[in-house]
Amino acid sequence: MLLAIAGVLSQTKFAITTTGMLALLPKMAAQYDYIVRVGGANVPFVVKKGPEGFENFKLYELVGPCYVHGVMYNEAPYMQQEKGTMWFV
Secondary structure (H helix, E strand, O other): OHHHHHHHHOOEEEEEOOOOOEEEEEOOOOOOOEEEOOOOOOOOEEEEEEEEOOOOOEEEEEEEEOEEOOOHHHOOOHHHHOOOOOEEO
C-alpha cells in the first residue's frame, strides 16, 4: 500500500487554492491554473488557459484530475449551482 501511495505522490503536488482549500494536483499544474467541476464527474479537474478562441470563446487545456479536500464526490453540492465558478491554484 505504501508503494501505491508513493507512486501517486510522485506524480502530484500539494497546493492551496485562493479560497484556502487544500488540493493535490497533477505535477503539470501551475500557479493561476483553474480547478473546475465538470457535470457528471466525481472529481474536479485542473485546466489552464489555452490559445485565444474565435468569436469571444475561451479555450482551456485539460491538465488532469485532482483532489480538493471537501469537494470530492459531490461533497460540495453548492458548487453545482454556481455554474462557471473556477478557483485559482
